[in-house]
Amino acid sequence: MIPLITSIIAITLSAGxxxxxxxxxxxxxxxxxxxxxxxEGMMLMSAVTAFATxxxxxxxxxxxxxxxxxxxxxxxxxxxxxxxxxxxxxxxGLSITLFGTGLASFLGQRLGxxxxxxxxxxxxxxxxxxxxIEGLGDxxxxxxxxxxxxxxxxxxLLIPVAWYFMYKTKFGLNLRSVGENPQTxxxxxxxxxxxxxxxxxxxxxxxGIGGAHLSLAYTPGWTENITGGRGWIVIAxxxxxxxxxxRAILGAILFGGINAVQFRLQASGTDIPSAYLNxxxxxxxxxxxxxxxxxxxxxxxxxxxxxxxxxxxxxDK
Amino acid sequence: METEKKPILxxxxxxxxxxxxxxxxxVDLELFPGEVxxxxxxxxxxxxxxxxxxxxxxxxxxxxxxxxxxxxxIDSPRDARNLGIGMVHQNFMVVDTMTVAENIILGLTxxxxxxxxxxxxxxIREISSHYNLKVDPSAYIWQLGVGEQQRVEILKQIYRGAExxxxxxxxxxxxxxxxxxxxxxxxxxxxxGKAAIFITHKMEEVIAFSDWVRVLQHGKLVTVKRTSxxxxxxLARLMVGREVLxxxxxxxxxxxxxxxxxxxxxxxxxxxxxxxxxxxxxxRQGEIVGIAGVAGNGQRELTEVITGLxxxxxxxxKINGKDMTNRSPLAIIRxxxxxxxxxxxxxxxxxxxxxxxxxxxxGYRRKPITHGGLLDPRRILDFARRMIDSFKIATxxxxxxxxxxxxxxxxxxxxxxxxDSCGGVLxxxxxxxxxxxxxxxxxRNEMVRQRDKGSGVLxxxxxxxxxxxxxxxxxxxxxxxxMGELSSADAEVEMLGLMMSGVSKKKAEKEYYGSDHATxx
Numbered sequence: 001m002i003p004l005i006t007s008i009i010a011i012t013l014s015a016g017x018x019x020x021x022x023x024x025x026x027x028x029x030x031x032x033x034x035x036x037x038x039x040e041g042m043m044l045m046s047a048v049t050a051f052a053t054x055x056x057x058x059x060x061x062x063x064x065x066x067x068x069x070x071x072x073x074x075x076x077x078x079x080x081x082x083x084x085x086x087x088x089x090x091x092x093g094l095s096i097t098l099f100g101t102g103l104a105s106f107l108g109q110r111l112g113x114x115x116x117x118x119x120x121x122x123x124x125x126x127x128x129x130x131x132x133i134e135g136l137g138d139x140x141x142x143x144x145x146x147x148x149x150x151x152x153x154x155x156x157l158l159i160p161v162a163w164y165f166m167y168k169t170k171f172g173l174n175l176r177s178v179g180e181n182p183q184t185x186x187x188x189x190x191x192x193x194x195x196x197x198x199x200x201x202x203x204x205x206x207x208g209i210g211g212a213h214l215s216l217a218y219t220p221g222w223t224e225n226i227t228g229g230r231g232w233i234v235i236a237x238x239x240x241x242x243x244x245x246x247r248a249i250l251g252a253i254l255f256g257g258i259n260a261v262q263f264r265l266q267a268s269g270t271d272i273p274s275a276y277l278n279x280x281x282x283x284x285x286x287x288x289x290x291x292x293x294x295x296x297x298x299x300x301x302x303x304x305x306x307x308x309x310x311x312x313x314x315x316d317k
Numbered sequence: 318m319e320t321e322k323k324p325i326l327x328x329x330x331x332x333x334x335x336x337x338x339x340x341x342x343x344v345d346l347e348l349f350p351g352e353v354x355x356x357x358x359x360x361x362x363x364x365x366x367x368x369x370x371x372x373x374x375x376x377x378x379x380x381x382x383x384x385x386x387x388x389x390x391i392d393s394p395r396d397a398r399n400l401g402i403g404m405v406h407q408n409f410m411v412v413d414t415m416t417v418a419e420n421i422i423l424g425l426t427x428x429x430x431x432x433x434x435x436x437x438x439x440x441i442r443e444i445s446s447h448y449n450l451k452v453d454p455s456a457y458i459w460q461l462g463v464g465e466q467q468r469v470e471i472l473k474q475i476y477r478g479a480e481x482x483x484x485x486x487x488x489x490x491x492x493x494x495x496x497x498x499x500x501x502x503x504x505x506x507x508x509x510g511k512a513a514i515f516i517t518h519k520m521e522e523v524i525a526f527s528d529w530v531r532v533l534q535h536g537k538l539v540t541v542k543r544t545s546x547x548x549x550x551x552l553a554r555l556m557v558g559r560e561v562l563x564x565x566x567x568x569x570x571x572x573x574x575x576x577x578x579x580x581x582x583x584x585x586x587x588x589x590x591x592x593x594x595x596x597x598x599x600x601r602q603g604e605i606v607g608i609a610g611v612a613g614n615g616q617r618e619l620t621e622v623i624t625g626l627x628x629x630x631x632x633x634x635k636i637n638g639k640d641m642t643n644r645s646p647l648a649i650i651r652x653x654x655x656x657x658x659x660x661x662x663x664x665x666x667x668x669x670x671x672x673x674x675x676x677x678x679x680g681y682r683r684k685p686i687t688h689g690g691l692l693d694p695r696r697i698l699d700f701a702r703r704m705i706d707s708f709k710i711a712t713x714x715x716x717x718x719x720x721x722x723x724x725x726x727x728x729x730x731x732x733x734x735x736x737d738s739c740g741g742v743l744x745x746x747x748x749x750x751x752x753x754x755x756x757x758x759x760x761r762n763e764m765v766r767q768r769d770k771g772s773g774v775l776x777x778x779x780x781x782x783x784x785x786x787x788x789x790x791x792x793x794x795x796x797x798x799x800m801g802e803l804s805s806a807d808a809e810v811e812m813l814g815l816m817m818s819g820v821s822k823k824k825a826e827k828e829y830y831g832s833d834h835a836t837x838x
Binding site: 168169170171173174176177180181183184185186187188189190306314315 | 335372374393398404406411419424426428429430431
């Protein structure tokens with residue numbers, strides 16, 4: 001029993017890692033008032049970039065860096081459209097998802113080796129391996145926490161840092177106020193446009209790491225639609241987190257955990273049809289999301305950043 | 318003019334154009350240290366635009382600004398702040414979900430990366446006790462009332478080192494006591510060499526608060542005067558550009574049949590607490606019944622139960638003899654009730670729709686505006702032009718979005734629509750609140766005209782002068798009950814004041830006239 005639970009914890013954390021990166025990225029973006037629905041496309045693009053780079057260069061570092069760069073570039077397009085051009089943010093985000101999904105699929109069929117018909121799927125490359133931390137990794141059950149890949153260890157650090165930055169530093173204060181009330185922020189001398197660009201691109205960078213984790217660590221390799229809709233789950237997890245980085249972990253554990261359990265169940269040959277098991281994490285996330293949101297809105301004075309999804313221009317009425 | 322004193326601020330020939338409007342047309346301004354300058358003008362005269370130029374929010378198309386004799390360029394609020402200019406906007410610039418202290422340090426470059434909130438709070442408390450501005454640094458803005466939020470705004474500007482404080486209609490939201498406090502704070506600031514500019518359209522405040530007054534009209538500067546050398550009548554004339562009637566000329570009322578009858582109505586407010594307790598009222602055709610009372614004593618619920626926007630728990634509401642209790646707003650509109658709501662932006666107009674469309678928002682259901690379910694744009698435009706003419710709505714075109722109009726013109730738009738569609742009952746809640754003299758006069762005269770045409774008018778107001786001059790009878794409300802009614806011809810302000818504080822009419826008469834005086838209305 002203990003090995004089973006240990007392995008479920010391990011898979012949960014690994015499955016949740018890409019979600020935490022992308023969720024925290026999107027929380028930062030949304031806190032500045034910009035809604036980015038392009039996550040799914042951005043994760044796919046960064047996943048294919050990371051894998052192709054790892055395959056051709058053998059450098060994991062370069063692979064992650066390029067994935068970050070791709071995430072930032074796509075976020076920059078969204079920032080330009082929604083901040084400078086003042087386009088509808090929903091439309092802009094959805095276009096990025098459509099564009100990213102299509103382009104990633106195309107690149108997956110073109111960046112592979114000639115021997116495989118230039119196809120990347122089915123190839124293998126360098127990947128992030130699990131590193132057991134001496135001493136800690138041997139603890140029963142909890143040891144699973146310290147038997148992970150480097151990107152997951154990095155996420156352990158990212159969560160508290162992201163929370164501290166947002167709530168305890170003046171930059172975090174500026175960020176929150178821009179998403180809450182851009183008029184006031186402008187009158188108080190903040191550069192609303194600059195801050196929105198900055199955190200939209202920063203969010204894209206974290207989404208890029210999330211995408212890289214999928215193709216380099218969680219399910220190493222490239223398969224079409226490797227994200228399995230995770231980009232959309234992230235949008236739900238942001239709401240579930242109530243735009244608080246420290247709560248991103250809860251949503252990621254929920255989705256990752258159910259994923260791990262159903263994975264184990266499928267492996268053990270249960271009678272439940274696999275379609276239902278595959279569906280389970282998504283259904284559960286939606287159900288919990290609805291319940292938690294209803295409960296929260298009744299009990300606390302928290303909600304989305306007040307200016308989320310709106311553009312701001314001085315001298316506008 | 319005293320010439321020894323050098324102005325701390327000069328604005329020369331400031332011009333600011335918006336698409337279709339010249340908000341400021343070569344306006345000059347001078348401000349001296351230790352003095353308060355009042356900027357007086359009607360809604361839309363360009364006072365706020367001029368100050369937004371100074372605060373770095375608008376860029377002027379022409380003109381120059383000098384601070385302590387030196388020419389300066391103000392491109393952003395940050396520039397303004399570095400020059401010691403701080404503005405308290407009419408719609409407060411605060412972030413609701415943050416604390417007072419967080420709001421005060423927002424955007425300050427000199428604050429360290431990890432702000433020491435304890436130290437900052439101490440500094441805030443220091444300023445707060447020095448100026449007697451009671452504020453709790455750790456309170457969240459959403460927990461504060463408007464008066465407190467304004468104190469936060471003033472404190473914020475002092476904290477940020479403002480030497481020139483701009484206040485945009487600061488008293489519009491304050492009680493008389495809070496206005497008095499504000500005046501004291503301004504006096505203390507000016508005694509320390511700071512200067513203030515004060516935007517208002519109320520003459521009494523110019524007299525009470527300022528040393529100098531500059532009057533703007535249609536974006537142009539018309540006069541500069543020392544406050545001590547002028548009076549409210551003169552200021553009103555300068556502001557509007559003609560003589561203003563402070564009294565409404567009206568014939569005695571000739572009340573006919575009862576058209577609106579509220580009988581023993583109970584209703585709860587939004588929090589579920591009793592707001593109306595067995596309230597009764599009759600309005601006859603051809604009379605104006607005023608409702609006096611301190612805001613929050615059930616006036617809002619009263620107007621909303623009559624117009625079908627709020628549920629009645631017990632009792633009945635009859636319109637033209639027909640029971641309309643808890644009927645839908647549409648059914649009540651069709652029975653002849655018009656409504657000028659207290660919150661004109663939220664309930665009176667759709668800001669992002671054109672003036673024309675807002676004007677037909679009630680008439681669109683009937684012919685000839687609609688034909689076989691389709692709107693007739695030509696007739697809508699004709700109708701709108703007629704309304705714009707007869708109600709003198711100042712709008713660039715009928716297609717202009719309502720949100721671009723000034724408060725007075727938004728109110729005139731609502732008035733035009735409601736009066737045109739009125740079928741006998743007009744419920745008006747605070748119709749002249751926040752309006753300038755010209756618009757107030759127009760609104761009041763329109764209500765009297767409606768009465769003379771035979772409608773019954775229910776006028777809720779917090780302005781006793783308005784009630785005494787416009788209404789024929791006045792009912793005083795206190796905690797959801799009627800304290801009695803007075804004929805406005807012989808009502809005294811002191812009597813009304815007593816009744817508004819919860820003293821019944823009988824007791825109030827005893828206190829006011831002595832025990833042996835007996836009157837009956």
